[in-house]
Amino acid sequence: MGETRKAPPRAVGESVLLIAVPEAEPVVGGVRERYDTAAAEGIPAHLTVLYPFLPAGRIDAEVLAALHELFAEYRPFALRFAEFGRFPGALWLAPQPDGPVRELTAAVAARWPEAPPYGGAFDDPVPHLTVAQGQEERTYDGIEREFADRLPFQAQVAEVRLLVFDGAWQRLAVFPLGGGSRSGSGHRTRGAGFR
Template sequence: MTDDSSGFQAGQTGLVVLIPEAEPVVRTWRERLDPAARAGVPAHVTVVFPFLHADLIDDGTRAALGELAARHPAFDVRFERCGRFPGVLYLAPTPDTPFRRLTDAVVERWPEAPPYGGKYEPVPHLTVGQVKDEAALDEAEAGIGPSLPVTVHVASVDLVVFSGTEWRLQASFPLGQPGVTGQLDGTAR
């Protein structure tokens, strides 16, 4: 049972890399075409969704996430082109290997939380739109193309939690910084 029309459930969590540098390029399209954006999720690349239910995330889990993130160096990535899955328009990160390594490390540590519930093979991407209207996705792709590339320095992995009405940032875990266990924060907006 879901708590809202987006299909998200209260207490669901995700591990994401926020990409604020992409917001000027994708915000308008995401607000129109991506249910996650309407639920308060900023532009991001998913590491693992869904992750553990919020009730299962304690200080030990946050410490383990901090240690995991600390073992991975910060990195630079470019979003130079759009890509497609059926009914989905996304920005493709180059390189995508650092995202894949983060996902693999989380799944190795928490095998009970496979990406997308094990339904899909994880492919690093920044969702722009998720609708059945291919013409709307074509329009978005044409509108975004001239604003690319977007270059980003990735320095953290973030834990987001769905409150029942919106996604909120719960903690941020710096990459490549041993001994940092995650800082609590406010909303994901």
């Protein structure tokens, strides 16, 4: 189909908050390994909540506790992946609905305004699961044709992971979504709190 793209250099100390989507691996894992630089760096199929997050040197017990508390306010949710989308230079899967992911991103960005999504490069970041990047359009066309019959698939979201780059991506923490007061759909509900 095309040539594998090399991963861009990462800065030691970068961090990312993401939702791992293991349900995507049987569907597009092999393609990601070949055409997605994040897969080559050891990052699983995922939806980005916030990248870049704080530098690793700023992530202390207080930040970890605040993240734990923030994510505990949101209930676990389900997503459906039924169609591909494209950005210039990237092929991705669209989560449906995307509102719960947008809400998590907005909540983290509001709590840490010094860490806007994608460094502030986009006014309205679109939640997406990258399948391939840096390829020619005909490569994306071929991937879509090859994998269309594997869609849709469902994913359950129950946690957010914090990864830090120290020469390789390492999982620093996992934050369970709790039974808090936010449903992840924009509606306030009464919940039992985090347990």
